Amino acid sequence: MQTEISQTDKSRDRILSSAALLFCEHGYAGVSMRKIAENCEMKAGSLYYHFTSKDQILTEVLNIGIQKVHAAVADALSDTPKDTLAIDKLRRAVSGHLHALLENSSFTSANVRIFRQVPEEIQLSNLDVRRAYEALWEKFLIELKEAGHLHANVDPRSLRLMLIGALNATLEWFDPKLGEISELADRYTNILANGMLRERNL
Amino acid sequence: MQTEISQTDKSRDRILSSAALLFCEHGYAGVSMRKIAENCEMKAGSLYYHFTSKDQILTEVLNIGIQKVHAAVADALSDTPKDTLAIDKLRRAVSGHLHALLENSSFTSANVRIFRQVPEEIQLSNLDVRRAYEALWEKFLIELKEAGHLHANVDPRSLRLMLIGALNATLEWFDPKLGEISELADRYTNILANGMLRERNL
DNA sequence: GTCTATACCGGGATAGAC
DNA sequence: GTCTATCCCGGTATAGAC
Structure with a gap:
């Protein structure tokens, strides 16, 4: 049984965390190896x-970012009782995504912020984990559709893109020090589920 | 009457357009003066x-980006007949924002992509135009609320943040060469107005 | 494993010819 | 108005001491 964490692993993790935070704040090109090193009290050469x-650090940061949010949403959707209401399942998934994005780690937020600005080859190396995460949501939404919970004219793919896009955009303005993520999740879930208008429009 | 466009003005515009496009694709730090110059067939010194x-170019690109989307939405909301349905006004505003963001110019998309990554002082210099645009939406949504068109538990400010966030996020995946912006606007308007779930949930 | 020293390149910006 | 030439700085990455 090997549970000790080596010095090497600790340094690796510190480097990745520092890089994720800085990439998120200043973009990929805006962060130098010197600044990453400084942020974890090392020298650039180390x-x-x-x-x-630098590209290898970037690649790992991007992959970890999706893996973390994937795990959060998968957990949120897993142990729900059979008779859970559709809106409550939705609320759990939304909440899982928002927590992964807005608190704890910068990996997910770094991915959201910089993905489209990194070299194409690196975007491609992130595609597998991205598709797996997209499939998780797609499966959830298709099940809602087939169980008759979605409006007839709502397409699961379009809905997924809009929904995840709306959640990711909270990164641009929400400050977890000033507001509760669970309340944010409730408000978003409510509007996504019921809409904003009182009249039903076709 | 002075309608001629001087060579100076033409060059200025070419530089700003090139910069906007490149900032949008590669981020602020990822674009050099040399590349901007190359993109408009000039040399860096010119x-x-x-x-x-470079900061001055950035500042202008950011301001123009908001001004363009502001003008598009203001136009869309202006000459509507008094008896226009709430959902149709919403559709017009959504469509105006999406057209400004996804076609014609890169100024708005550059702003959305890089705003949070640029130096704080430059973010501050963009605040006035941003607040004016936010106020345009806020006014529209508050009017809907006061006319009784919004669900009681929907707060105009939260709604605005979610709505504009959802629209801006289309930048990450929508390709105007592969889909119709007007159809995208319809789908988004429909879900925002009516929600995704058939059951009404409180 | 982390350091110092360094190679080499491309960044923003300026000066002065045309 | 645009060019060339150049300055100085900071970027990524490597080599070798400790």
Whole structure:
């Protein structure tokens, strides 16, 4: 049984966390190896013992970012009783995504912020984990549709893109020090589920 | 009457358009003065005849980005007949925002992509135009609320943040060459207005 | 594993010719 | 108005001491 964490692993993690935070704040090109090193109290040259290049750090940050939010939403959707209301399942998934995005780690937020600005080859290396996460939501929404919970003219794919887009955009303005993530999740769930208008419009 | 466009003005516009496009694609720090110059068939030194610094170009790009989307939405909301349905006004505003964001110019999309990553002082210099645009939406949504068109538990400010966030996020995946913006606007308007679930949930 | 020192390149910006 | 030439800084990455 091997549960000790080596010094190497600790340094690796510190480097990745620092990079994620800085990428999120200043963009990929706006962050230098020197600043990443400074942020974890090392010197720039030392980073190359753990990673072969800045691109490799970036690639790992992007992958971890999706894996974390995937795990959060999968957990939120897993142990729900059979008779859970559709809106409550939705609320759990929304809440899981928002927590992963807005608190704890910067990996998910770094991914959301910089994905489209990094070199295309690196975007491609992030596609597998992205598709797996998209499939998780798609499966959930298709099940709602087939159980008759969605309006007839709502397409699961379009809905997923809008929904995740709306959640990701909270990154631009929401400050977890000033507001409760659970309340945010409730408000978003309410509007997504019931809409904003009182009259039903076709 | 002075309608001629001087060579100076033409060059200025080309520089700003090139910068907007490149900022949008690669982020602020990811774009060099040399690349901006190359993109409008000039040399880097020439840019400094028109602008004193890269930051000045950035500042103008950000301001123009908001001004364009503001004008588009203001136009969409202006000449509507008095008896226009709430959902139709919403559709017009949504459509105006999406057209400004996804076609024609890169100024608005550059703003959405890079705003949070630029130096704080430059974010501050963009605040006035941003607040004016936010006020346009807020006014529209408060009028809907006071006319009794919004659900009681829907707060105009939260709604605005969610709504504009959802629209801005389309930038990450929508390709105007592959889909119709008007159809996108319809789908978003429908879900925002009526929600996704058939059952009404409180 | 982390350091210092350094190579080499491309960044923003300026000066002065045309 | 645009060019070329150049300055100085900070970028990524490597080599070798400790």
